[in-house]
Amino acid sequence: MQFQDVFQKKHLIFDGGFGTMLLAAGLPAGASPDQWNISNPDAVRAVHEAYLNAGSNVITTNTFGSTVPRQKRGEYKPADLVIAGVKIAKEAIAASGKDAFVALDIGPLGEFLEPLGDLTEEEALEYFREPIEAGVSAGADCILIETMSVLDEALVCIRAAKTYGGGLPVLCTLTYDIRGYLMTGETLEDAVAALENAGVDALGCNCGVGPEQLVSLLPRFIACATKPLIMQPNAGLPEYRDGETVYLCGPEAFAAEMEKLANGGVWGLGGCCGTTPAHIALVSKLA
Ligand SMILES: [Zn+2]
Numbered sequence: 184m185q186f187q188d189v190f191q192k193k194h195l196i197f198d199g200g201f202g203t204m205l206l207a208a209g210l211p212a213g214a215s216p217d218q219w220n221i222s223n224p225d226a227v228r229a230v231h232e233a234y235l236n237a238g239s240n241v242i243t244t245n246t247f248g249s250t251v252p253r254q255k256r257g258e259y260k261p262a263d264l265v266i267a268g269v270k271i272a273k274e275a276i277a278a279s280g281k282d283a284f285v286a287l288d289i290g291p292l293g294e295f296l297e298p299l300g301d302l303t304e305e306e307a308l309e310y311f312r313e314p315i316e317a318g319v320s321a322g323a324d325c326i327l328i329e330t331m332s333v334l335d336e337a338l339v340c341i342r343a344a345k346t347y348g349g350g351l352p353v354l355c356t357l358t359y360d361i362r363g364y365l366m367t368g369e370t371l372e373d374a375v376a377a378l379e380n381a382g383v384d385a386l387g388c389n390c391g392v393g394p395e396q397l398v399s400l401l402p403r404f405i406a407c408a409t410k411p412l413i414m415q416p417n418a419g420l421p422e423y424r425d426g427e428t429v430y431l432c433g434p435e436a437f438a439a440e441m442e443k444l445a446n447g448g449v450w451g452l453g454g455c456c457g458t459t460p461a462h463i464a465l466v467s468k469l470a
Pocket residue numbers: 389390391417455456
């Protein structure tokens with residue numbers, strides 16, 4: 184199957200949280216998970232394998248922070264982290280024998296564009312160009328721009344993906360608050376229109392909130408979006424216990440809310456912070 188064919192499917196199952204899985208596997212707190220693509224590839228491959236076994240049709244590369252601003256203190260170049268990350272994901276799919284795809288993960292730069300910060304649009308475009316070109320050369324099937332909470336940055340990233348992405352499909356999910364606003368104040372209706380205008384192939388939201396909050400926002404997405412919708416919420420709203428952020432929505436409760444999203448017309452189903460292969464195993468039954 185070609186990736187383009189997935190747009191004909193009623194539902195597509197993405198994967199779940201990655202960072203927390205690597206922390207559980209011994210990644211030191213505060214370290215960049217992306218570094219393990221080179222220094223501990225077996226641990227990264229094991230997470231991909233767990234999600235493939237759980238029923239993911241699309242696995243997302245461990246490259247969320249593979250950009251110059253996020254790797255300033257790192258040992259490895261972002262392009263090398265991306266090439267290694269795509270290779271590991273492809274190996275995991277080949278070993279599983281499943282018909283699954285590799286989404287090249289691109290996260291926010293961690294620095295603000297002008298006028299909020301110092302970054303110019305051209306600098307940001309170059310920062311995004313590096314992982315995108317590396318991911319295309321390594322054989323990714325699509326580009327997944329995610330956890331963007333600043334609309335301008337998402338739009339620059341989409342421009343980079345359309346310019347340097349070798350024609351790969353571009354998917355983009357933003358992070359909204361419980362009332363459907365981005366951090367920079369735009370409504371989801373404004374953001375959806377801007378993303379569609381920029382030429383994305385699918386769009387939606389990830390992180391920030393749990394599935395229950397997205398069920399409330401869903402009618403607004405359905406009313407304004409014409410492209411397939413992707414929703415990858417956290418395992419509930421964050422809670423704070425003993426100085427740590429935790430997500431307490433278990434697999435059954437998570438899947439029950441995801442079922443409402445699936446029945447309500449959401450195409451791409453997956454999870455973000457706090458979700459595990461156990462969550463995705465139940466979500467994959469909805470496909
Ligand atoms: Zn998240």
